Amino acid sequence: MDHNNxxxxxxxxxxxxxxxxxxxxxxxxxxFRKELWDxxxxxxxxxVFCGVGDCLALAALLWVLCLFPASYLANYTGGxxxxxxxxxxxxxxxxxxxxxxxxxxxGIREWTWTFRISAQTVSALRMLCFGAAxxxxxxxxxxxxxxxxxxxxxxxxxxxxxxxxxFLYGTLxxxxxxxxxxxxxxxxxxxxxxxxxxxxxxxxAAEWLNTVPTIVFCLIFVGTLILYxxxxxxxxxxxxxxxxxxALR
Amino acid sequence: xxxxxxxTKNYGKFTALEDISLTFTPGVYGxxxxxxxxxxxxxxxxTTLLFPxxxxxxxxxxxxxxxxxxxxxxxxxxxxxFGYYPGYTPRQFLRYAAALQCVPKKEAxxxxxxxxxxxxxxxxxxxxxxxxSGGMLQRVGxxxxxxxxxxxxxLDEPTAGLDPRERVRFRNLIHALSExxxxxLSTHIVSDIETIAGQIVMLKxxxxxxxxxxxxIREKFQGKIFEVPAGTSMGSGxxxxxxxxxxxxxxxxxxxxxxxxxxxxxEPGLEDAFLxxxxxEGRP
Numbered sequence: 001m002d003h004n005n006x007x008x009x010x011x012x013x014x015x016x017x018x019x020x021x022x023x024x025x026x027x028x029x030x031x032f033r034k035e036l037w038d039x040x041x042x043x044x045x046x047x048v049f050c051g052v053g054d055c056l057a058l059a060a061l062l063w064v065l066c067l068f069p070a071s072y073l074a075n076y077t078g079g080x081x082x083x084x085x086x087x088x089x090x091x092x093x094x095x096x097x098x099x100x101x102x103x104x105x106x107g108i109r110e111w112t113w114t115f116r117i118s119a120q121t122v123s124a125l126r127m128l129c130f131g132a133a134x135x136x137x138x139x140x141x142x143x144x145x146x147x148x149x150x151x152x153x154x155x156x157x158x159x160x161x162x163x164x165x166x167f168l169y170g171t172l173x174x175x176x177x178x179x180x181x182x183x184x185x186x187x188x189x190x191x192x193x194x195x196x197x198x199x200x201x202x203x204x205a206a207e208w209l210n211t212v213p214t215i216v217f218c219l220i221f222v223g224t225l226i227l228y229x230x231x232x233x234x235x236x237x238x239x240x241x242x243x244x245x246x247a248l249r
Numbered sequence: 250x251x252x253x254x255x256x257t258k259n260y261g262k263f264t265a266l267e268d269i270s271l272t273f274t275p276g277v278y279g280x281x282x283x284x285x286x287x288x289x290x291x292x293x294x295x296t297t298l299l300f301p302x303x304x305x306x307x308x309x310x311x312x313x314x315x316x317x318x319x320x321x322x323x324x325x326x327x328x329x330x331f332g333y334y335p336g337y338t339p340r341q342f343l344r345y346a347a348a349l350q351c352v353p354k355k356e357a358x359x360x361x362x363x364x365x366x367x368x369x370x371x372x373x374x375x376x377x378x379x380x381x382s383g384g385m386l387q388r389v390g391x392x393x394x395x396x397x398x399x400x401x402x403x404l405d406e407p408t409a410g411l412d413p414r415e416r417v418r419f420r421n422l423i424h425a426l427s428e429x430x431x432x433x434l435s436t437h438i439v440s441d442i443e444t445i446a447g448q449i450v451m452l453k454x455x456x457x458x459x460x461x462x463x464x465x466i467r468e469k470f471q472g473k474i475f476e477v478p479a480g481t482s483m484g485s486g487x488x489x490x491x492x493x494x495x496x497x498x499x500x501x502x503x504x505x506x507x508x509x510x511x512x513x514x515x516e517p518g519l520e521d522a523f524l525x526x527x528x529x530e531g532r533p
Contacts, residue, residue: 047348051334107332114296115349116322116397122349239314242298 032233036128039121048125051108055098063091067141074149079200081153081161081209083145086196088162089169092127092134093189096173099126100185113242120236127232131170138162153210160217161209167224174231180241250274251295251401251431256304258290265290268304269457271450273401273431277423278460279442280435282452283527288435289329291452292405295433296326308401322351325399329406331390335379339370339389342378343396350397357396364392368422384415391419395426402432408441420445439520449519451526458526466522474521475512476500484509490524504528 009017030038040048049056070087074080100123103109113119142158173188199205251273258266266287282288293299294306297313297320306313313320333342340361347357365371368388378386387407394402404423408416423432423445434442442449443463451458451466459466474490479499483489487505494500503509504525 042351043348047345050345050348051337106334107328107330108334109332110298111326111328111332112349113298114321114324114326115346116318116351117349118318118321239300241300 032229032236035236036121036125039117040125043117043122048122048129051106052099052102055102056095059091059094059098062094063137066090067144070141071144071148074145078149078152079206080145080149080158082196082199082206084142084158084161085165085199085209086192087141088138088165089134089192091137092130092166092170093173093192095130095133096127097185097189110242118236119242120238120240124232124236127170127174131166131228134166135163138166154214157214157217160214160221161212164217164220164224167221167228171224171228171231174228174235177235250309252307252310253291253295254304254307256291256294256301256306258287258294258299259302264455266294266452267455269452270304271457271460273433275427275429275431276447277427277432277434277442277445279446279449280433280452281437281439281442281449281523282458283437286452287455288437288452289405292403292433292435295401295403296324297321322397323400325394325397325402327387327390327394327404327407329409331386333378333386333389335377337378338375339365339378339381339392340374342389343393346393347396352397360396360398361392364395367395367425368392369418384411387411387415387419388422391422400430402426402430403435404433405435406437407434408436408438416441439518439523443519451523453526463519467517467519470504470517470522470525472514473504473506473525474515474517475503475505475509476515477503477509477512481509481511488525488528490521490528 066087070083074083100109103112109119112122138159142155142162146153146155146158169188169192172191176187176191177184179187199209253269253271253273256266256269257264269291280288280291290299294301295313297317300314308316308320308323334345337345343361343364344357347354347361352360361374362371365374368391370385370388370392373381373385378389381389391404391407394404408419411419420441423434426432427445434446436442447462448460449463449466450460476493476495477500478497479492479501481501483503484505486507487503487509490502490504492499492501502515502521503512504521505512508514
């Protein structure tokens with residue numbers, strides 16, 4: 001071998017090699033949507049909802065039972081807007097609360113944080129499914145309330161109000177999850193109940209709600225939906241101490 | 250290799266652990282300390298359930314929090330209180346855990362069969378978990394922790410609630426599983442780890458007291474443990490460790506730098522060392 005005449009790579013070859021090395025070594029950013037989809041494909045729907053079938057059934061039953069007083073109130077008190085505002089996130093809230101409560105109650109919640117598939121991603125998938133289910137049931141519920149209220153308000157207005165209410169609650173609950181422990185879980189339903197009670201007991205506020213045009217609710221719906229998804233991504237990618245309940249004890 | 254580098258954990262103003270530095274290589278480690286010394290806090294930091302306030306924990310030189318899912322994929326963890334879905338069978342529950350650990354389905358099924366056989370539950374793999382005894386559930390927990398053939402196995406108080414026969418069985422199981430992996434066992438039951446741990450990590454006053462072999466720890470107390478007849482009063486510098494039955498009736502085991510009057514030097518056990526090290530803790 002001639003040490004004075006070593007073949008050196010060309011500039012182009014050097015650049016190509018550097019690009020290849022960087023391509024292999026550097027992590028490729030994965031979109032949130034792809035991350036969730038991949039997780040769902042690997043784990044499967046059954047894993048995401050493992051052990052919480054009873055919670056799903058109970059939440060659905062509770063939602064159906066709440067339709068009766070809601071129909072009554074919409075028919076006889078004329079409080080359709082308030083009922084819609086309170087009722088729309090009910091299924092989402094009960095599903096989220098019951099599944100979380102069960103995981104806490106049987107002592108499985110903390111343990112699931114130590115698996116390859118993060119508990120945050122599983123929670124996010126559950127929340128998205130709960131959101132989708134709530135949107136689906138929103139249509140028949142609105143139709144029912146629309147008919148019992150004597151077609152008082154346009155159906156489009158009712159749907160827009162329902163969806164804004166649902167995603168406003170969803171965003172609020174995700175924001176509250178920034179708080180640690182049980183406070184973060186219970187804060188959103190408590191705030192929502194207080195808002196609902198104030199509207200039910202304060203006729204001027206309820207009247208004002210009736211005057212809000214459909215387009216405003218549509219804008220709120222789109223805005224809160226974007227916020228909801230962004231906050232969910234933040235929730236999944238944030239470092240959260242899963243064992244904090246231990247520390248609190 | 251797992252390295253704990255100058256880790257401190259504070260809960261508000263309370264310091265649960267202060268400036269802990271440890272290095273774990275394949276083998277069995279016993280984490281031994283009285284209740285409240287910070288064992289579970291350390292375990293929870295090793296499992297990424299809690300984050301260090303100061304310092305860092307590294308796996309092969311990389312921060313375990315940055316590694317995230319990759320690190321958790323190498324980890325097997327049995328918590329102090331093992332939660333489970335009572336309506337599930339061990340097979341169903343292990344399938345659920347395998348899915349969360351991203352073990353492919355076919356591979357998972359054969360691994361589940363192997364592990365249930367290993368922990369002696371293959372006969373009851375289709376029986377519901379609600380009908381299981383504490384020892385059986387603990388064995389299910391061990392099988393779950395072993396599902397992904399972890400490089401790091403962390404067991405928090407794994408023998409709590411087990412009867413003596415199950416504890417022996419558990420010790421044998423850990424022996425069988427400890428090849429080529431780091432096993433960290435947290436306990437305050439000395440006899441559980443005396444026989445199986447190659448290294449014992451002791452915490453005192455929320456700091457690392459020692460990380461040494463059981464023999465070395467015992468040797469430190471050579472010539473300092475004595476037996477005296479029951480009823481002997483303790484002199485200054487003498488600490489009563491335990492009571493036991495000798496050939497001549499009840500005897501007291503005493504820790505002292507010099508031989509007490511009427512005392513006989515005895516071979517120190519790990520329990521003597523443990524009691525001597527923590528002699529001031531828990532006293533009014």
